[in-house]
Structures are given as C-alpha cells and as structure tokens.
Amino acid sequence: MDERRRILITGASGNVGAGVLRELLRQEPDADLVGVCRRPPTRGRIYEAVQWCPVDLSAPDATTRLTTAMRGVDVVIHLALAVQPVDDEDYLYRANVVGTQAVLDAMAAAGVRHLVYASSLGIYAPSGSAVPVPETWSTSGQSTSTYSRHKVVVEGLLDAFERDHPDTVISRFRPTVVVQRHAAFEIRALYLGPLIPRAALEVLRRRALPLLPLPDGLALQFVHADDVGDAVVRLMRRQARGSFNIAADALHGAALAGLVGARPVRVDPRWMRSAVVALHRLRVVAVTPGWYDVATRSPVMDTSKARDELGWRPARTSTGAARELIEGLADGATGTSPALGASDGAPSDGRTPAERVHDMSLLLWCVMAATGARRRRRPGLLYGSVVAANLVSGTPAALERVRERRRDPVAVLAPLAVGAAVLTGLRGGWPSAATAAVLGVLGIAERRRTTESVIGEVKP
Template identity: 85%
Template structure:
C-alpha cells in the first residue's frame, strides 16, 4: 500500500482542480491535501477535506507564502492558471510565469522534488494537418496567443529546474480543452461573453440550431475534468517523468456541428479569423484572436504515450464531455468555488432598469426590422413605440459618452448607426434590417465594455 501522501495543489478550486480533487478523493482517500488559490472556497463537499492556503501567485510575496505552505509536502501539483482579464498581458505574465517561478523557488527552498505541472495543447506549434502529433512535436506554441507564449516560457522554466535539480521528478501533462458541467462559467467568460441569451444556449442544448459556420478543416478534442484528474493521480503514483498528451477523440467539422444538431457551413479560416478580430475589438465576442488561434490552429494530439506508460484512457468521449458542457451552459451552471462562478450571495447582475429597457427594446427593434425586411411598409404604432422607447432609454448612455469624450469605435459609430437605423426604418426593407442589426452589434459591444469595466472595479 502506498504511504500517506501530503499533496499541495495550486489552482485547486478551478476547473481542472475539481477533477483532480474528485479523483484524489476516490483513489487516494487518505492523502493530506493542501489547496492553494487566490480565493478559497467557503462551501461545497468537494473542498471540505482540503486545507486551504490563500496565495496570489502574482503577488511579490508568493514565493515566501508558498514556502511556508510546502513544509513536509511530498508532491506539488501546479494547476494554477489566470486567463482573465484576457487583454492584461502584464498581469497574466505575473500570475502564470512569475507565479510558476515562485512555485519552483519554494520547492527548491523546502526540498520538494516531485512536480506535476498542467501544461497545455497550446504549447504546440501548428501542424497544418489533422494527423495526431506526439509529445515530441515542436513546442514553439502560437505566437499570437498570450496564453500560448506564457506556456512556452513556463516549460522553459521547468527545463531549467530539471537541469539544476537532476534528482527532481517533473511530469508535464498537456491537456486539450478541459470541460465539465461546472466549467460553463469559465468557458462562457472566455469564449462567449455574458450577452449570449439563455434562449440561444437552450437551442444548442436541444440540438435545434439549423446551421453552424465553422472554419474549414477544423478538428477539436475535448477531455473531461475527471479524466484529467485520473491522469494526474496516475502521474503521482507512478512518479512519471516527461510530457504526456491528455485528450479524448478528435471531432471534425461535421461532428462538431452535430453536437448542436446543425448543418455545418464551412468557412474560409482566414475570413473567420478576421471576423473574430473585428468582433473582439468591438467587444461583441469574448474570445480573443489568440484564443481563437489556440482553438483552431493547434494540432490534434496523439495520446498513445499516456495510454502505454500510464495505463490511462478517457472514460468519456469528446462528444460526451462537450454535451455535458453544453448542458451546463444552457442551465447557467456554476460550481461552489469563486473560480467556478460561486458568488456567496453577492449580486452578479448590475444592469440598471434603464439599461434593461434599452437592451429589450433594441432586441425587439432588430427582430421587427428583420421581420419587415421583405415588406416595404411604413412602420406601425408598435414599431414606432419600440424605436422611441429605445432612443429614450439610450439617451443617458449617449450623454455619458459625450461627457467622457470617448473616441473608441462604439462611441464614434453609435450616433451614425442610430441615425441610419431611424432613417431607414421609415421605409423598411433590407436596409432597415441591416442598420438595425449594426445598431444591435454596437449595443452588444457597449454592454461588454460596461461589464468588463464593472468587473475591473469589483476586483480592485
């Protein structure tokens, strides 16, 4: 029987951490677990057996705090990862790169010589093919992605640690997109943003989406958090060294569209990336060009090494894991830790009544303009009332933009879009539908800007 282990887990309250904790509870019930994260969970049975140590890895005192927490630890499982705010590269570097150096410094200071590190699919260079690549594939990453660049730097830190500590056991597992029901909060924030209506997500869950545009040649792999947790436990028990790809089966365009019952529409990858760039700059979508590149340009991974050396294989297919995520997205699922969306009763919606009226009337305006597109009729009383209500509700925000002297794309284009939408509404037809849709895109961009600003204020 294995001796009682003392295991320190950074990022234990997150998505991957949940899977690791569940598998440790199942396979290593006697292990002493020390959880390190910025905001320790305050409830949830998953976290009750964990001794929590609050540490902000981006802080100057991270190494000292980790050193105190690592006394008598047998193995460190380093899962901690900051992905928000996506456009704050300085903070992400401090949390992910400098934070990892703090972990290694604390290990050296306390004599801990066993590390299991959560690397990523993003470490790999594009392959230009759907042929699965092994762990020996080029690890130059995706130059356009902050996340990928930082992962490449961190693996370099691990290389140096192994050179200077030849007796150290260092394992790196490289998972693809890790999902589960409670990953919905993280995935939505990173890829979708808060403005995708629940009704749309319900359509995805019920597999009623008619068509889905996807980059031609796309292939994605998913892996369930519990399957990742099983791989981590195997790495610990076998004291394995080296790198291991962790993923389930690949899904190509038709299978990806089939997840939501859609017919795939194959789109030129370059054109779709340009659309993502534009929509992200307008704050319509959350996904950055870098995250888009990691998702669409990274190679399919060969998991033969993990199967042969660890005896690991995923219990859930990519389809099973993705469907569970979609269910979570449609239901607004959150976990019981702050990292997975728990708020401990704090309000999550700071939208004012006036803003709600503006959003509702803007949606109605777009829908009515689209419905009237084929019929060139003068607007009726209901249509006119919706437009008037939207203009009135939007006036305070417009005045704020003027007072703040904003010169961002939304502030510059909004007055022009409003004027064009009002003028074309008088005649109807497709121009009216197009200008209303453009106004809707700007409305989404403004709401995303406000939400991001509110989140930043809340975190100060």
C-alpha cells in the same frame, strides 16, 4: 498498499482543480491534501477535506509562503493558471511564469522530489494537417497568444530545473480544452463575455441554431475535468517522467455544428479571425485573437502515449463533455469556489426593465430574421411586434446618447443600423437577416460598454 501521501495542489479551486480533487478523494481517500489558491473556497463537499493556504503566486513573498506550505509534502500538482485580465500581459507573466518559478524554488527549498505540471495543447506549433501530433511535436507555441508564449517559457523553466535537479521527477500533462458543467463560468468569461444573453445559450442547448460559421478545416478536442483528474492521479502514482497528451476524440466541422443542431458553414479562417479582431476591439466578445488562434490553429493531439504508458482512457467523449458544458452555459452554472463563479451576494447587473426588454427583443429580432431568411418567409405580425417592442424599449437609451452628444461608433452607427434593419425587414430575406445581425452586434457592444462603466464606478 501505498503509504499515506501528502499532496499540495496549486490552483485547487479552479476548473481542472475540481476534477483533480474529485479523483484524489475517490482514488486516494487517505491522502492529506493541501490546497493553494488566492481565494480559498468556504463551501463545497470536494473542498472540505483540503487544508487551504491562501497564496498569490504573483506576489513577491510567494516562494516563502509556498516553502512553508510544502513542508512534508510528497508531490506538488501545479495547476494554477491566471487567464484574466486577458489584456494585462505583465500580470499574467508574474502569475504564470514568475509564479511557476516560485513553485520550483519552494520545492527545492522544501525537498519535494515530484512535480505534476499542467501544461497545455497551446504549447504546440500549428501543424497545418489533421493528422494527430505526438508529444515530440514542435513546442514553439503560437506567437500571437500571450497564454501560449508563457506556457512555452514555463516548459523551458521545467527543462532547466530537471537539469539542475536530476533526482526530481517532473510529469507534464498537456490537456486540450478542459470542460465540465461548472467550467461554464470560466469558459463564458474567456470566450463569450458577460453580455451574450442566456436566451442565446438556451438556443444552443435546444440544438436549435440553424447555421454555425466555422473556420474551414477546424477540428477540436475536448476532455472532461474528471478524466484529467484520473490522468493526474496516474502520473502521480507512477512517477512518470516526460510529457503526455490528454484529450478525447477529435470533432470536425459537421460534428462541431451538430453539438448545437446547426448546419456548418465553412468560412475562410482569415475572414473569421478578422471578425474576431473587430468584435474584440468593439468589446462585443471577450475572446482575444490570441485565444482564438490557440483554439483554432493548435493541432489535434495523439494520446497514444498516455494510453500505452499510463493505461489512461477518457471515460467521456468530446461530444459528451461539450454537451455537459453547453448545459452549464445555458443554466448559468457556477461551482462553489470563487474561481468557478461562486458569489458572495454581489449585486446584479443593475439593468432596468426597459433594458431587459430591449435585449430580449433584439435577440428575438435577430433569430426571427435569420430563421425567416432560411425558410424564405415574409415577416408576419409576431415579427412586427418584436421589432416594435425593441424600438420602444430602446428609445430612452437612444435619447440619452443624443443628450450626451456621443460620437463613438455605436452611437453613430446605431440609428443607421436600426433604419436599415426596419426597411429590409419589411421584405425579409437574407438582407433582413444581415442588417438585424449588425444591429445585434451594436447592441452587445453598447451593453458591454455600459457594464464596464458600472464596474469602473464601483471599483475600490
């Protein structure tokens, strides 16, 4: 029987951390667990057995605080990762690169001889092929992604540390997109943003989306957080050196669209990326071009090494893990830690009833226009009622934009888009669906602008 271990986990309150803690509690029930994060959880069963040490890895005193926390520790599991704010590269570098160096320096000072590090699929260069790549594939990353560039730098730090400390074992696992129900908060913040209405996510859950545009040749792998946790425990127990790909099966176009009941529509990847760039600049979606590139250009990973050397097998398929995430997104699921969206009673978004009616009716307008175009139906009374509700509920905001003499793209284009959507809607068809979609994009951009303004006003 293994002797009692003392294990320190950075980023223990996050998405991957939740899966790792669950597996440690299941497979190592007698271990002493030390959790490191900026905002320790105050509730949640998986966090009760953890001794928490609040440490900000981007802070100048991180090495000192970590050294104290690592006294008597047998293994460090380094999961901590900052992904927000996505456009603050200086902070992300301090937290992820300088923070990792602080972890390594503290390990050397405290005499810890084993590190399990959460690397990433993003470390790999694009392959241009659907053939899965092994751990020996180029680790030059994706130059357009801050996240990828920082992961590449960190792997270089680990290489140097291994050369300088040959008696230290470094186990690196490279997971694909890690999901679970409670990852919904993190995934939504990183890829969707707060303004995509829950009703739209409910459409995904009900598998009622008619069409799903996808970059031609796209293939994605998912992996459940608990399967990642199992891999981490295996790496820890076996003190396995080197890198290991961690992922479930690959989903291609039809299977990806099937997750939401849609028919895939192949789109030129260059056009899709241009759309992401434009929508991000308009603040319609949260995903940056860099994160889009990591999601769509990274190669499919071969997991043979983890299966053969660790005996690891994912208990959940990519489809099962992704469906759990979709359920969480539709439910607005959060975990019990701040990193997973736990709230301490923060105020709501502050929208008025008219604004809520406007957002809901706009969503219905877009969905009904697209559905009617696909089925080649002329608009009916229900469609007209939805359009009327949207126009009435949106009038106060439109008048306010006029009063403020706004000249931003939304203020200028919104009246034209409304007129075009109403006129084309009289006859239906794909022109109606297209103009309604443009109106929807402008509506999301306006809501995001309003939300960011409110947040700016309440910041200390």
